[in-house]
Amino acid sequence: MAGAEHSLVTDLTGLGADCDTRALYPAEPLLEALLATRADGVERRLILSEADRDFDALVGLDAEKRLVLGLSDRAPAAGQPPLRPLARQMAGETDTAALLEILCNEASSQCAAAGAAVLKAVGHEGEIVAAMGILGVARASRFPLARSLARDVIRTRDVVSVADFGAHRPLIKAVPELRVGPVMLAPLIAHEVMLGVLGVTRPVGGHPFTKREANRLRAIADYAAFALWKAELLEKAQAADRAKSRFLATVSHELRTPLTALAGYEELLADQVIGPMSDAQRDVLERMRSVTHHLASMIEEVLTFSSLDEGREIVRPTDFLAADLARATAAVIEPLARQKRLFFGLSVPEAPIRMTSDVDKVRQILVNLAGNAVKFTDAGEVRLELEQEGPEVRYIIRDTGIGIAHDDLDRLFKPFAQLDAGLTRRHGGTGLGLYISRGLAQLLGGRIEVESEPKRGSIFTLVLPADAA
Secondary structure (H helix, E strand, O other): OOOEEEEEEOOOOOOOOOOOOHHHHHOHHOOOOOOOHHHHOEEEEEOOOOOHHHHHHHHOOHHHHHHHHHHOOOOOOOOOOOOOOHHHHHHHOOOOOHHHHHHHHHHHHHHHOOOOEEEEEEEEEEEEEEEEEOOOOOOOOOOEOOOOOHHHHHHOOEEEEEEOOOOOHHHHHOOOOOOOOOOEEEEEEEOEEEEEEEEEEEEOOOOOOOHHHHHHHHHHHHHHHHHHHHHHHHHHHHHHHHHHHHHHHHOOOOOOHHHHHHHHHHHHHHHHOOOOHHHHHHHHHHHHHHHHHHHHHHHHHHHHHHHHHHOOOOOEEEEEHHHHHHHHHHHHHHHHHHHOOOOEEOOOOOOOEEEEEEEHHHHHHHHHHHHHHHHHOOOEEEEEEEEOOOEEEEEEEOOOOOOOOHHHHOOOOOOOOOOOOOOOOOOOOOOOOOHHHHHHHHHOOOOOEEHHHHEEEEEEEEEOOOOOO
16 A cells, blocks of 8 residues: 555535534644645545555544545546646647647646646746647747736746636737637746746636645646746757767868868978978978878767767768778878887778778778777777678678776777877867767668777677668
8 A cells, every 4th residue: 555645635524613523633734635635625645655654543443434434446537537647748748839738638628627737937028939729829929027927927936717818918919819728827936946837727707626636726837837947958968969060060161271271382392392491390381281181080089979979961872892991091001000019900801892882981980990909909909891692791800909897898989089088188189989880870771880808809880871862
């Protein structure tokens, strides 16, 4: 029986007005709720657990005594749907517009109303941000909050109800075609923040809302407020993320323009168009070329990240030989490995493997993966292997580097993440390479598989369909 719900019902037959209820059952807080139920006839709900000593005595009462005390373990009355399904439905939804639609429909249904709406305060005005039923005509309308029913709800932070909305209300003046009778409003409050107001209404001449329905609307508003709070936080975070991507893309574009000019001047100097150069000058120029190339690669990574994040990357499939692409990747990576005194091996099958995919994107993934293998390997070797398994082509990059702990694999492909992040990290880069590689692989219909063990090296495998047209 732990956690069971029991309702104080309105049928108190057998208790006279002068009956001493405390003599029958002196427990608190049951008594307070019971006395309040007798006073106003509104059903109240209690949560009682086995830890409550009084509950053991209570369940021992016979059916007649339970009825006299006004206690019943029946389900809620017919026509009053439980709120748990609504709570689960709203908890599983993160889109604010969808949440507002669910909220309006459920509030109208559970309070036997003909319409429902959600409004928000915008300065000194109220705005109807969602509406259904007879309140649908007021959607997106604005009205002054002064002398409005919504203002009373915001001020009191409690349910407000009127039997006749009347024609003098600010909302009616803003929406003359609106015809409503009884109206009930409840505040949407989460973490002490007023998010808005939930309202339900009935047609002109309809029955006024009862106290039981007021309690129902308050409970619905409490459930909804926290779901709306969560959705708004998520949308703000997503908006901030989009703003970050746009900022990065704009800055990267602006940096690429002068960098292109710098590369052009460097080529003029290297070709000695301006005049002959000494060996020391050529050495400095080579260093400048390396730094310029590194900066250009970082800018391209940021631009690709922004394109992937905003869904602007386009696949342009062409036919090519998988082995040719593996050799082209080796031509880029082998000099980097040689600089670190690492052996770089390439293994491709004799039988040609034809692929249809975006060759530039596949090359970008392979250069990222193989470049990372060289970067995080201080001794030993890095190998690039090619094989085909059925309809899939597998590019396998093996290294004898530092390896990756199992607990770190989850954040390996997150943007801007580096496992040695911090001011003292030994390896540079933007932390976008693996995030971009996985995004491009998925865009091409493939995936990246990882096997790794600390101090034993890693194996990154790019798996792509042979025909991704």
